[in-house]
Amino acid sequence: MNDMLKTTPDFSTEAAAALLKEHYGLSGALSLLASERDQNFKVAAEDGSISILKIINGAEPEVESDFQTALLSHVGAHAADLPVPHIRPTLSGASLASTTSARGVTHRLRLVSWVEGLPLAETGRNDAALQSLGRMLGRFDASLKGFMHPGALRDLDWDIRHAGRSADRLHHVTSAEDRALLERFLVRFEKTVAPRLATLRAAVIHNDANDWNVLVDKVDHDTISGLIDFGDALHAPVIAEVAIAAAYAGLDHPDPIGAAAAIARGFHAEYPLAEEEVDLLFDLIAMRLVTSVTISASRRAHTDDNPYLAISERPAWTLLRKLDRMNPRFATAILRHACGFEATSGARKVAAWINANRKSLKPLLERPAATYPAALVPYGDPTHPMTVKSAGEQPDEAQAIWEDYCRAHGVELGIGPFGEERTVYAGEMFVSRFIDHTRRTRHLGLDLFMAAGTRLYTPLAATVVSVEIEKDPLGYGCLIALRHEPEGCPPFVTLWGHMAHEAMGRIKAGDRLAAGALVGEMGAPKENGGWAPHLHLQLSTDTALSATEILGVGEPQFLDVWTELFPDARTFAGIAEEFYEKKGRSHEEIVKRRKELLLPNLSISYDKPIKFVRGEGVWLIDDSGRAYLDCFNNVCHIGHAHPAVVEAMAKQAAILNTNTRYLHDNIVAYAERLTATLPKELTVAGFVNSGSEANSLALRLMRAHTGRENAITLDWSYHGTTQELIDISPYKFRRKGGKGPKPHVHVATIPDSYHAPADWPAEEHGKRFAESVAELIQAMKAKGEGPGFFIAESIPSVAGQVFLPEGYLKEVYRLVREAGGVCIADEVQVGFGRVGSHWWAFETQGVVPDVVTMGKPIGDGHPLAAVVTTREVTDSFNNGMEYFNTFGGNPVSCAVGLAVLDVIEGQDLRGNALSVGNYLIDAFRAMQTRYEVIGDVRGMGLFLGIELVTDRKTKAPATEFARAVSNGARRRGVLMGTEGPHDNILKMRPPMIFSKRDADHLLAVLEETFADVARTLG
């Protein structure tokens, strides 16, 4: 050091001008610039050029000035456009000249071009300027790739790899507290940083991008215009370049990590950094400061009077204290994110995995969260009385306000969303440790409000990480952390805050919880930190954070980062997206426009209509995100929006959709597969687009075959919407707007065993009910006529889920066929394995129809329908008239039909229908023992009915009760219907994928609803 001072050049301006003339042949105006150890003259030459003449300290080893010269030459040769000083050769063409001072000290001289701009120190360090600085450093370092020189291997205390040497200077720091602060960083450095640093790539870097060495454009202060002073250039880890620049940029900066992030982002754009490098950045920034303050302290010990040495000491200490309060993992997450990396390794995969696997997650609440009618909790509104009471530590008052709201609006679940601005958090602990004068206001968890004691279950298998009590007022109360490691997903943690203390004694760190296992209960205010009861649920993709380190609220400026570290738990908790964003028109507007634009006699279910916006498996989701368990719509046979169906449809639609006038594989493949499910006599298929069309075609087939018009149809049946089908549907022609039976239509008694005359022996029901058909045939015969056909649903549904008595169809088919008629089985509702034991419901009666009609479930919602008949009937139909159906049997519909069959067979959905159906029937029967109102329970597979009666003896219909149950179930999120002439039969036809869990959900809702209706109706 002393040597350096003695050899500091001390040339007068005139002497320097003389040297300039002598070595460079230049003259002009010279002005001396500030320098610590050399002499720098700004030269405005007469030729108009501006340069700097550097007279190098005589003590500087030659290797160093050679190194700088070589470095500048390299940059000049490979990145001539970089705004850095470029070497001007001497008159003899050399890069350096030499002179001897009056004191006899030899100095080397270098002339370099002037770089225009203001020092960054004199302008603002906003994000744009810092990012531009990062880019400049990136470009500079990139230009030095492949450059090496012995001078770059100097031993410098400023070498970030030697930051540990600061320990040797610690004793110069007088305050014990300050020493302890530095020691914390030093320990981290030695333990975890230095070993990793040693493995990172190194290259020659500038190594001192302080804001006097960085120039900004004079007009546009957001753009860096130059980089100067290569006196500290060194072969060092590349990341040190960013760390050093960030350490300077962070001085007196309100958001030092944001500043570092801007530099890193810029650098990374020009010279991509590796994750391992960015992971050390926070510590390296701190270590640069540690180096700086310890060097200052030691120099001060030697030279009290050199103000230059201490110039950045105070801000450096301030910044160090700030960094010390930060969680390095969060700072690193911000820096990683700035470079486009995941905030923590695997973070994005966790959110993606949860999304992709959401259907397999177990419900977090007793039932799937989306099934509860939910509303936003007003914590986002700081003036709302509930918020005010909560912040004022009056949880009971807050809870009372919420409960009133829930009662008035039928709400059962309150949701406090992720990302919500919560300005109410007033405590000291919500002051940002990253950004000055900033509070942490964005909610990073998901709050679920329900009653204290609400049981909470883990959606995924877990290991308990910790169970603890946080005692602070407005803290978490009982806090549980679980670790999840599902296959194919990086491990992540879930945090469960505001829990009841009962969990403390029941679970402990290390315990394994199976998916669906109880985690704990929502705590009451006295044990949950003093809040209206709720769960604060939060995910953390950083599994190294302890439960109390996980940030419950964060700075809005870093919300993107927090979103990766702590992804929104909504999907994990089972909340539907639609809860957050209502799309499309309002209910009122749709109802109004329907009235104006559509046929007025389209009916709408429920007094308060539902607007469904999405279907998924057994669920229908409305526009408020509420999920309804669909036990009614038998069209989506294998579940709503089944991926296999969607894929088959989309794939074929993207290739070709034509008609049957051209050859295509699909129609033949589908006919093969469909007929294979039927008895051997039924071999010929016709494809149409709706159940009505199928029945209409069946009527044409029948007329062609028998030449007769006479129809025998069951009372209260429905077969379709065309006039000729309305004519054979007593359900229509006997009710409002109907005109009674046409002369060719003959209505047979509905073979409803439950309502059979009491004196009929049960085993004779089939025969006895068939007598009604015999009588109709007899009457026709008496007029010299005969039946054209008999049509019946194989399980009359509209009539009230009526299961035909044994032997009924056998006897009726015999009678009809003997009289020259054909038999049509309408399987539009009941086909495709719904009964479980068989593919087709007629098979349960041991008969083979002449024509089978199919619709609804055949395409899982896609408009497809079919008729399958015998060769004999088809021969009669083939009378010369062409049969053409524009859409029937098109390649897309057939692809869909095939996909549905694949799923039914591939997943044994018939087997599922049988076992889940039997489970439900048994449970309904058990309910029957508890509820007098249940007169009869009927079902086969997943075709189910519960007949409600006011009196089990008279079997008088309990219509009001049935309606109340259907509405009550709807209110509780389960869809079912009522059927039968008196609308007193509860009708259920859930999708074939209905699981035992779904069945339990249905049963729980039914039980609750029955109890409720029984209470209110008596």
Ligand SMILES: Cc1ncc(COP(=O)(O)O)c(C=O)c1O
């Ligand atoms: C038994 C039965 N057959 C036929 C139809 C008519 O089917 P679609 O509405 O597809 O024309 C229906 C419709 O509800 C039905 O329930």
